[in-house]
Amino acid sequence: MANWTKKFKAGDCIFREGDTGNQAYIVDSGKVEIRLQQKNSVKVISSLTKGEIFGEMAIIDGSPRSADAFAVEDTEITCISKDQLIERIKKADPAISFLITVLLNRIRSNLKSISKNKTIKEELQNIEKEKEDDNTFIEKMKFENELIEAIKHDEFIMYLQPIIGISNQDVKGFEALIRWNSPVRGFVRPDLFMGLAEETSLIIPLGQWVLKNACKQFSKVLRQTGRQDLFVSINVSGKQLQDDEFFTVLEKATQQSNIHPEQIKLEVTESILVEGDMVLEWLKKCKKKGYSIALDDFGTGYSSLSYLSQMTFDNIKVDKSFTQSMHEDPKSYVIVKAIIEMAQGLKIPIIAEGIETEEQYKALKYLGCDFGQGYLYSKPLAAEEIITWLETYKKTA
Ligand code: C2E
Ligand code: CA
Ligand code: CA
Numbered sequence: 161m162a163n164w165t166k167k168f169k170a171g172d173c174i175f176r177e178g179d180t181g182n183q184a185y186i187v188d189s190g191k192v193e194i195r196l197q198q199k200n201s202v203k204v205i206s207s208l209t210k211g212e213i214f215g216e217m218a219i220i221d222g223s224p225r226s227a228d229a230f231a232v233e234d235t236e237i238t239c240i241s242k243d244q245l246i247e248r249i250k251k252a253d254p255a256i257s258f259l260i261t262v263l264l265n266r267i268r269s270n271l272k273s274i275s276k277n278k279t280i281k282e283e284l285q286n287i288e289k290e291k292e293d294d295n296t297f298i299e300k301m302k303f304e305n306e307l308i309e310a311i312k313h314d315e316f317i318m319y320l321q322p323i324i325g326i327s328n329q330d331v332k333g334f335e336a337l338i339r340w341n342s343p344v345r346g347f348v349r350p351d352l353f354m355g356l357a358e359e360t361s362l363i364i365p366l367g368q369w370v371l372k373n374a375c376k377q378f379s380k381v382l383r384q385t386g387r388q389d390l391f392v393s394i395n396v397s398g399k400q401l402q403d404d405e406f407f408t409v410l411e412k413a414t415q416q417s418n419i420h421p422e423q424i425k426l427e428v429t430e431s432i433l434v435e436g437d438m439v440l441e442w443l444k445k446c447k448k449k450g451y452s453i454a455l456d457d458f459g460t461g462y463s464s465l466s467y468l469s470q471m472t473f474d475n476i477k478v479d480k481s482f483t484q485s486m487h488e489d490p491k492s493y494v495i496v497k498a499i500i501e502m503a504q505g506l507k508i509p510i511i512a513e514g515i516e517t518e519e520q521y522k523a524l525k526y527l528g529c530d531f532g533q534g535y536l537y538s539k540p541l542a543a544e545e546i547i548t549w550l551e552t553y554k555k556t557a
Pocket of ligand 1: 321336396456457480513515535536540
């Protein structure tokens with residue numbers, strides 16, 4: 161007999177309440193009862209025959225068996241290991257595995273209230289924990305539904321934030337930053353909803369909206385100011401890059417807005433490079449088509465630098481957390497200095513984010529940083545406001 165099948169005689173115990181559960185079972189033949197020991201009696205909570213599964217709860221959430229299992233006839237069963245099942249649940253969509261766990265907890269707490277084996281305190285703690293998980297999940301689902309509606313009703317606005325040349329403070333381009341004006345929540349921070357969009361497939365329609373509208377708003381600025389020497393940086397997530405329609409949408413947005421691929425920088429964070437060689441291949445394809453690639457949030461995520469030798473990035477962006485702590489924390493100053501020196505060695509121009517003070521600007525200039533953006537110059541603004549801003553822009557030093 162194969163070691164994944166087991167035979168039991170009528171009356172044999174298959175497992176007992178409290179046993180460690182590392183296998184689930186499918187009944188191949190015979191009959192199995194799941195029983196709960198009560199104070200003065202035994203309650204049969206289910207009776208299983210050919211094709212039915214039991215013992216799966218303990219192996220999914222790792223808690224001990226919550227009931228006894230007995231063969232009531234001569235029975236043959238197939239065993240499924242914990243690893244086999246866990247692997248499948250882990251691979252499932254996070255929402256599905258969450259639902260499975262919630263359902264299992266619910267069944268368990270029903271069983272507990274029948275068995276009365278647990279203390280009231282334990283019961284209450286479990287119920288509270290379940291409620292917390294349920295609320296987080298429900299909140300997330302609500303937020304996701306609102307985001308779906310927001311895409312349908314076009315509740316987003318594309319803002320632009322100027323990027324200046326550090327040496328002479330000339331305006332060189334903009335970063336396109338999305339804003340969600342929700343009728344329910346008001347302005348929602350992009351890192352909050354873009355994070356959720358990235359967890360789901362919503363990043364695809366939202367990312368396509370970003371590509372189209374970043375090009376559209378940027379082209380409006382070029383048309384109305386008569387300037388052609390500017391660029392626009394567009395934030396792109398890893399999932400978006402791997403979408404089949406990404407290039408088609410990007411190229412269409414570029415052409416329809418009458419801008420050149422050379423005027424567009426795609427900003428990717430270091431963290432997407434962890435997703436493997438495919439991402440590097442996609443980025444190289446973008447470069448071949450004339451688009452530039454900027455490495456965003458440098459130094460905050462991925463710890464390997466090997467990708468810097470596998471592909472030539474057009475810019476490295478120093479995260480605003482470094483820029484802003486440069487004067488309070490000598491270590492940050494050293495880190496910024498080291499990033500700039502490394503980028504200079506690699507001949508990659510550096511963009512520093514989050515410049516709020518003249519002191520920060522001067523330090524970055526002294527260190528040889530190439531470009532900068534931050535509230536010292538302008539917050540992200542709608543295209544019309546950017547046009548006015550450009551007319552009145554005065555260098556700070
Ligand atoms: P990020 O790509 O690092 O964008 C820079 C963030 O720094 C922006 O925040 C910008 O408004 C903010 N910032 C710029 N200068 C200053 C400054 O001087 N001081 C301070 N305190 N902040 C400054 P924002 O617009 O809230 O965006 C947050 C993040 O959301 C972005 O970080 C990016 O990761 C994500 N995001 C925004 N728009 C998009 C988008 O269109 N697509 C994608 N995939 N992600 C986006
Ligand atoms: Ca960015
Ligand atoms: Ca950044």
